Amino acid sequence: METIEGIMELVTKDDLEDLATSYGVNRYNTKLTGELIFKGLMRLILLGKKTSLRMLETLINEGIDHFEPTPSVSYSGISKRLKDIKWSYFEAIYRTLVNKLSSDLGTINERTLHRFDSTIINLSGRLIKDGLKIGGKASDSQIKVSVGLRQQLPTSIRFCTLQEESSEDLALVRAINEARVDSEDILLFDRGISKAGTFGEFEAKDYKFITRLNVGRRYHIVKTHSVSSPIMEDLTVALYAKGNKAPLPTSLRLIKMLNKEGNELWFLTNLFDMSALEIAELYRRRWDIEVFFKFIKQNLGYKHFLSHSMNGMRVYIYMVLITALVFLAYKIKTKLQGFKIPLFRFNLALEKSFVKSMILLSGGNFDAVKHLF
Known part of the structure; x- marks a missing residue:
């Protein structure tokens, strides 16, 4: 799994197709499939730019991985799809990835640090109606999620849907009780x-x-x-x-x-x-989850939003965490430190992998040019 190809195969095509069948995600839409939304959002998130539906539309129509572009899709079509596609499909992909990584990477230390904290995205009340009210303007809404960071991996996420969960005494306790807590875990929270x-x-x-x-x-x-x-x-x-x-x-x-x-x-x-x-x-290590939140907000577009519906935002947030998990697996396997440079190297390795695939698929001799990679 040390190669970029191995990392990207953590979520296989078979995984995506099997889960799509289980959740009936493509039953009424065979054009904007779950797999296409998954791949498009991951590529968009990895670009590190301010995300938007227009950018996702362009990315899908131009070809997500530099190969043949998909049949033309529209901005309005993507917007509608994000409102009705089953977010549970993306949750299942996230769970599958967490299980694979937990099994592969195992416990790093005898005692495992398991940090819990919540993060909030503030949205104008004119854009989304079913968020929480946590300060700010009376018309504003917030999307609040509680995350469990076990060692370096975000292994649990819980969406806060009730107004009472604006209190961490409720939100974080529920997140901890719903997460997998092993006997060697030491919980860190503020x-x-x-x-x-x-x-x-x-x-x-x-x-x-x-x-x-x-x-x-x-x-x-x-x-x-x-x-x-x-x-x-x-x-x-x-x-x-x-x-x-x-x-x-x-x-x-x-x-x-x-x-x-x-x-x-x-x-x-x-x-x-x-x-x-x-x-x-040990308590000082609780700060690691703050660093993780800063990373996904600054580098993976977490603080932006693609949809005016809670369903679309759930899809997007799961995709941010899925992308973060794939990157963190690469970072751990390559023993890199920090976030900014490792993410840059991850994207370089991914681009090289795409070029390599194009050479091989076109009948070229990759051995003649592999010294350039």
Whole structure:
């Protein structure tokens, strides 16, 4: 799977056709097939430009992979197709890819960091009617998704569809409970999850976690542990729930320290077999999911939208994550660091693969020119 051809075969033509049959995605439209939408969106996303239906129309009509162009499709036809094509087909492709990569790449460390966070796309209320209302203008709508980043891969995604899920105490908890959480996973999440009862539920489910706690949160000290600089305190505590006079029965670990700017930080965890400094250092890795969100917004067009329907936006967001998974598989296999240059190299390798295919399909001798690649 180290070659670009191997990477692109993570989702095979057979996969696309089998899933299309299972979901009946081409039953009423044999021109703009699920496979054509899949390939067109992936190529468009990889171009790294501001996405639009006009660009997708041009890309499909000119030939997605530099081969024979497809029968002419129109801007309005693509727009209508995105409104009614089954988004569950693209979800199934995403799940298939996650399963393949999870099996192939396996667990990198003895303990696997599993980060959770949410991201929002803001849309004018004149464009889309069925989003959430999370601040901004009264007429604006937002599409909110919660993502689980396990090691380097976005292995779970959950669309927030209820207004109550504007609260992370609901949205992130539901995302975690619906994701696959293995026994070696350490969950990392921010202060959006703050209810004491939730931490007790995670402990009952044997979810290992590390999070931040607001400084000044009320707690009862169960036990005090010895510390050394820069750790201020290492405590076993029981938290108070809002309105409760007695602390909850769950014993958790509270670590207090000062950062380089002299600000006090509180970390909460149910891990007692690691040093306080190791806990603090692991929590810093939660930032990886922020870096991932920045990458897909700046390089894969995530903050843009192709459709005025929620169905079309679901299709597009799944395709952004599918494209990210394919690229990240290449990045991991080639042991490249960062995002910008590896993505550039990925696109170069993909273009070379297209040229190689054209040479071979035209009856040319690739061996005579392979030194140029």
